[in-house]
Amino acid sequence: MDLRVGVIGTGAIGEDHIRRLTHTVTGANVVALSDINVQNARRIADKYGAKFYATGEEVIAAPEVDAIVIASWDPTHAHYVLAGIKAGKFVFCEKPLATSANDCKNIVEAEIAGGKQLVQVGFMRRFDRGYRQIKAAIDSGRIGEVLMLHCMHRNRVPGPKHTTEMSIKNSVIHEIDVLRWLLGEDYKTAQVLLPKSSRLAEDGLRDPQIVLLETQSGVRIDVESFINCQYGYDVQCEVVGETGTVRLPDPANMEVRSGGAFSYEIFPDWSDRFIEAYDTEFREWVDATKRGIVAGPSAWDGYVACVTADACTEARETGAIVPIAIPRRPAFYKK
Structure with missing residues (x-):
């Protein structure tokens, strides 16, 4: 039925x-x-x-x-x-x-x-083929203990009425969730750096932003959020372990060698990149x-992501390293 x-x-x-x-x-x-x-x-x-x-x-x-x-x-x-x-x-x-x-x-x-x-x-x-491959590599111990992650989340142009706050709460929140899932641990602290802003950003919008996270075990994560990159929708993730690295694969697209150049398509937005x-x-x-x-x-994962995003927002506004206080997960949500 x-x-x-x-x-x-x-x-x-x-x-x-x-x-x-x-x-x-x-x-x-x-x-x-x-x-x-x-x-x-x-x-x-x-x-x-x-x-x-x-x-x-x-x-x-x-x-x-x-x-x-x-x-x-x-x-x-x-x-x-x-x-x-x-x-x-x-x-x-x-x-x-x-x-x-x-x-x-x-x-x-x-x-x-x-x-x-x-x-x-x-x-x-969490349902993307590439992220699942990364998780399998981490869980198997193939690259040893994870030490660092370098991530990038770029949009060609922002959606309508996009605000500085939305860059974290509507964009980086995807990294907040999927990286916690990859590593199997919660975050400890958050910090946000504001580089020189793009001239293409709307009035008052701070873009790009760099989010720095530390997990409970000391893994360090940097996430670049850039929603005015102009060239396409581009998501990258590299995990650095003790004995190797693993990188999120780009979506499979035709490679072209023509006119003295080598190129492949970069999707224009998230709906094409993550359709599968x-x-x-x-x-x-x-x-x-x-x-x-x-x-x-x-729902617990949604709650933890929101607590973390709130800490990142506070870190951006204050310039401080903000502790992330996540309560102990209830037994109700333990799988």
């Missing part, structure tokens, strides 16, 4: 998830949706044969809906996730889980009180949900 999915938020990423669940992932069917842009949401509902609801709360309460995908405006995430938990339905929430650590904590507490894990957070990099990861993410979410479990990034 197909998993009957309701989607809240039918903007660019929401519509892409509806397409993915309909045409790419087997075992799921989008039966309901909602968005504040009623005209566009009705168009998408007609296109995919789903029922339009005026509010996200109605989607969650709909008896024909088994599970929820939340792809709405970030500040609405916590409300809809909590409503999904109260309804006892599995929830896939695009990152961030919430816009504040306190809201994330409320979600964690509600899920624990309900006695069952229901929430997965959309950190799709998104497909894998939803395929595994549907399979796990039908088995009644959460197998991907949990």
Whole structure:
């Protein structure tokens, strides 16, 4: 029997998830949706044969809906996730889980009180083939103990109304989650350096930024965030161990030798670069949900990412090295 999915938020990423669940992932069917842009949401509902609801709360309460995908405006995430938990339905929430650590904590507490894990957070990099290869190399001991990581997250141009704060909370938060997953440990401190700003940055936007993280065991991480790089969407990661290094592979693209130059395509944005990861993410979410479990990034992972992002934001504003205070993980979330 197909998993009957309701989607809240039918903007660019929401519509892409509806397409993915309909045409790419087997075992799921989008039966309901909602968005504040009623005209566009009705168009998408007609296109995919789903029922339009005026509010996200109605989607969650709909008896024909088994599970929820939340792809709405970030500040609405916590409300809809909590409503999904109260309804006892599995929830896939695009990152961030919430816009504040306190809201994330409320979600964690509600899920624990309900006695069952229901929430997965959309950190799709854990499902990327390259990052999974890196994790396998680390876990096997092939490069010895990890000492350092050098990372880069570049966007061709920022999205609309991008702020200095969003560079960490909406961009670097992907590194915050995936690097913690790669290493299997939490962070200890955060520091943010502000190099000379690009002249192409909008008024008041500090870009690029360099985030420095230290893990509990002393691994040092540097992450360059540059959202006005102009040439394409470029994500890099190198892990330095005691006996070797491992580097995130570039996506497989045709290599061209022509006109005295050697070149290959760099994707223009995240949706092309991580399309396979998104497909894998939803395929595994549907399979796990039908088995009644959460197998991907949990509400606890979303909470830890938010706590860390808040510390990075404080570090940028104060210029200080900020300690990252993460509570002990509840036994409820231990796998």
